Amino acid sequence: MAWFSLLLDQVVAYVSFAANSAAAQASLIAVTGASSFQWMKVCNIYTRFCIQIGGGLACGYAASLLMAAVSSFSAFILFRFYSPTEFLALKPLC
Template identity: 45%
Template sequence: MAVMGLERKVKVAEVALRCLVCGLGALAAALVATGSQTRTFFSLERKARYTDMKALVLLVAAHGAAAGYSLLQAARCAAAMARRGGGGGVMGSRSRAAAWCVFSCDQAVAYVLMAATAAALQSSLLGKRGQLELQWMGICGLYGAFCRRVGEGLASAVAAGLAAVLLAALSAFNLFRLYDGGGRDVGKSSSSSSCRTGNGNGNGNGATW
């Protein structure tokens, strides 16, 4: 019973983290993508938008894709939990293959989000402070509203990246506990990868997803 209780807590934590990555990623992409400001200089209109900075374009694309991926995975996990009711099952080669697939995708999402966020932070810092050695001036004094909106988006992006890192660690835990004990006692425990599907009646027909 204790193992089953831990199993359900891990699944709930995974769904919560996936929803968090989805929400924060979508918020970051929306804030940055919708930020713009128009200024007039000597009768000439200049408009600042995220497409003017390639790092922000990468951030919007990466966080938008991560939000969609996390939403699909969260829905899959929630559906599996509803069908199974948190029960156990016997693991097999398909279980481990699915766990490896989820683990690899979660690792890739975490790396991409952190890389895109780091690039956007560096470019935004340069845009805010400028570079005196190269005689580049900061633009946030001219486009304050745009910079504030991008700053809010970057804060959400950092939070989404950290949640993705936690999710990647949880996926690693879900994967490598399948190999606990060298696979000798897999039929005697209810440990599994992140979200499992099957009938959960102990007849060996369960599968892990």
């Protein structure tokens, strides 16, 4: 069960970071535009939208950092059951 928990924590952490990175790339196009595609800058017209996008990205990256912390804690919980001297040997139950 601990391995499954670690796996799910890792998946959620990576997916949230990937989604935030994709959103950051898309918002960069909104800020700078893309002249090769004839896309104009959006933030010159809709400033409130761009401020809200920035806040959303900041919250998303904060959530990604928290998920990394949760994943680290899950790994700590999992690997404390294993012996530090023998490879993949469980500690004896007391």
